[in-house]
Amino acid sequence: MEVRADTYLWAIRMFKSRSLASDAIKGGKVKLNQENFKPAHKVKIGEVYSITIGDEKKVIEVVALIDKRKSFEIAKKHYIDKSPLTEKKSKLPSAFRLSIKREKGSGRPTKKDRRDMDELDYF
Numbered sequence: 001m002e003v004r005a006d007t008y009l010w011a012i013r014m015f016k017s018r019s020l021a022s023d024a025i026k027g028g029k030v031k032l033n034q035e036n037f038k039p040a041h042k043v044k045i046g047e048v049y050s051i052t053i054g055d056e057k058k059v060i061e062v063v064a065l066i067d068k069r070k071s072f073e074i075a076k077k078h079y080i081d082k083s084p085l086t087e088k089k090s091k092l093p094s095a096f097r098l099s100i101k102r103e104k105g106s107g108r109p110t111k112k113d114r115r116d117m118d119e120l121d122y123f
Contacts, residue, residue: 001065001067002042003042003043003065003066003067004039004040004041004042004043005021005025005030005032005037005038005039005040005041005042005043005049006018006019006021006022006025006039006040007021007067008043008062008065008066008067009021009024009025009030009049009051010069011066011067011068011069011070011075011078012060012066012075012076012078012079013069013072013075014051014053014058014060021039022039024051024053025037025038025039026038026039029051029052029053030049030050030051030052031049031050032047032048032049033047033048034050043062043065044062045062045063045064045065046061046062047061047062048060048061048062048082049061049062056086057083057084058081058083059081059082059083059084060079060080060081060082060083061079061080061082062078062079063077063078063079063080064077064078065078066078
């Protein structure tokens with residue numbers, strides 16, 4: 001069986017669509033042995049791909065070929081994730097929640113409460 005690289009990356013659920021996988025390969029976001037390649041490259045067992053998706057870097061090794069998109073449990077059997085472990089990023093505070101504490105059941109904010117909330121706006 002021969003499988004294109006963009007089809008393989010889509011089938012193992014690294015990208016939402018084959019065209020996104022193709023664009024990532026063309027844009028140099030996916031490397032084969034630290035080198036660029038074409039989306040039509042035929043995937044071989046044992047190849048190692050490094051993928052950059054946003055801030056996240058993944059390194060995968062091809063174990064088996066797949067050309068149809070299946071469930072995640074089936075797809076993850078076709079590659080080995082060799083990505084370096086990264087620390088989880090600390091969560092940023094929500095921009096939509098205000099730090100004003102109000103008693104439960106106290107009703108709608110008063111005009112004074114609203115003015116106090118507006119002072120906290122950073123925008």
